[in-house]
Amino acid sequence: MAKFNIHICPVCNGNEFSTFLTCTDFFVSDEKFDIKKCNSCGFKITENIEDENNIGSYYQSENYISHSNTTTGFVNSVYHRVRKYMLGRKRRLVEKTAAMQTGNILDVGTGTGFFLNEMKEYGWHVTGIEKSDDARKFAKSEFNLDNLPTEELFKLKEKSYDVVSLWHVLEHIHQLKENMDTFSRLLKTDGKLIIAVPNHDSYDARHYKEYWAAYDVPRHIWHFAPDQMKQFGEKNGFKLMSFHTMPFDSFYVSMLSEKYKKSSFTLFKGIFHGTISWMESLLNRGKCSSVIYVFEKN
Numbered sequence: 065m066a067k068f069n070i071h072i073c074p075v076c077n078g079n080e081f082s083t084f085l086t087c088t089d090f091f092v093s094d095e096k097f098d099i100k101k102c103n104s105c106g107f108k109i110t111e112n113i114e115d116e117n118n119i120g121s122y123y124q125s126e127n128y129i130s131h132s133n134t135t136t137g138f139v140n141s142v143y144h145r146v147r148k149y150m151l152g153r154k155r156r157l158v159e160k161t162a163a164m165q166t167g168n169i170l171d172v173g174t175g176t177g178f179f180l181n182e183m184k185e186y187g188w189h190v191t192g193i194e195k196s197d198d199a200r201k202f203a204k205s206e207f208n209l210d211n212l213p214t215e216e217l218f219k220l221k222e223k224s225y226d227v228v229s230l231w232h233v234l235e236h237i238h239q240l241k242e243n244m245d246t247f248s249r250l251l252k253t254d255g256k257l258i259i260a261v262p263n264h265d266s267y268d269a270r271h272y273k274e275y276w277a278a279y280d281v282p283r284h285i286w287h288f289a290p291d292q293m294k295q296f297g298e299k300n301g302f303k304l305m306s307f308h309t310m311p312f313d314s315f316y317v318s319m320l321s322e323k324y325k326k327s328s329f330t331l332f333k334g335i336f337h338g339t340i341s342w343m344e345s346l347l348n349r350g351k352c353s354s355v356i357y358v359f360e361k362n
């Protein structure tokens with residue numbers, strides 16, 4: 065089977081890399097994957113993964129569904145409360161950056177549809193793209209959303225969206241350039257592109273190293289820090305307008321990382337290190353566990 069490997073850095077076109085970390089897929093397979101680092105810009109890439117036609121098996125976990133439905137367990141319970149809060153925060157961020165109360169939004173990798181449902185309830189015209197059949201079925205039955213499979217993305221009408229959003233999705237996409245070109249084509253002239261991804265320059269990433277839950281190999285192919293995301297946007301015809309923190313990710317990712325380390329006192333230690341991460345992000349937004357980037361077309 066063909067493996068997916070990158071020899072030219074998608075951020076800076078550099079072609080020299082060194083091994084950065086060897087990480088374990090704690091979520092599904094327990095297999096190990098190397099992450100390499102671009103020697104020029106520091107961008108990090110998971111090596112030797114399955115191509116997009118064959119990576120599906122690494123997404124088959126009961127945990128994905130329980131993520132959406134279960135309310136048992138403290139971490140899940142916190143997760144649900146936080147999600148409710150974050151949905152409102154995301155919507156307000158979209159409204160503020162687009163400078164409109166309603167408009168057309170395309171959410172790529174929309175998952176089970178919670179975010180798009182929030183936008184729809186506040187009057188937005190919504191289009192969702194989602195690879196997983198199960199997630200699309202969930203969104204239909206729960207929210208009556210008619211989300212589309214991935215191949216439909218490339219058939220959508222150009223210059224028809226005020227906002228294109230990807231919440232923790234870009235790091236999963238094999239064909240970065242093809243997708244960025246498509247987002248540019250689909251956005252209106254003054255449209256905004258919103259991308260949230262984990263930040264490998266955060267305190268929690270530096271602290272947990274190969275146990276950092278947001279490396280999430282092999283599902284996360286690309287690992288950005290703010291400088292690299294800015295450069296990546298520019299390379300693809302976008303200008304970075306602003307970036308924002310996702311403070312709860314500091315806690316959630318730290319707790320999950322402690323679980324992967326099989327620590328005792330997982331919760332306590334996760335909250336402790338999550339707090340340090342969060343406090344550092346108050347001083348410097350570029351150090352948050354996850355960062356939301358807002359781009360406009362150049």
Ligand SMILES: [Zn+2]
Nearest residue numbers: 073076102105
């Ligand atoms: Zn590079």
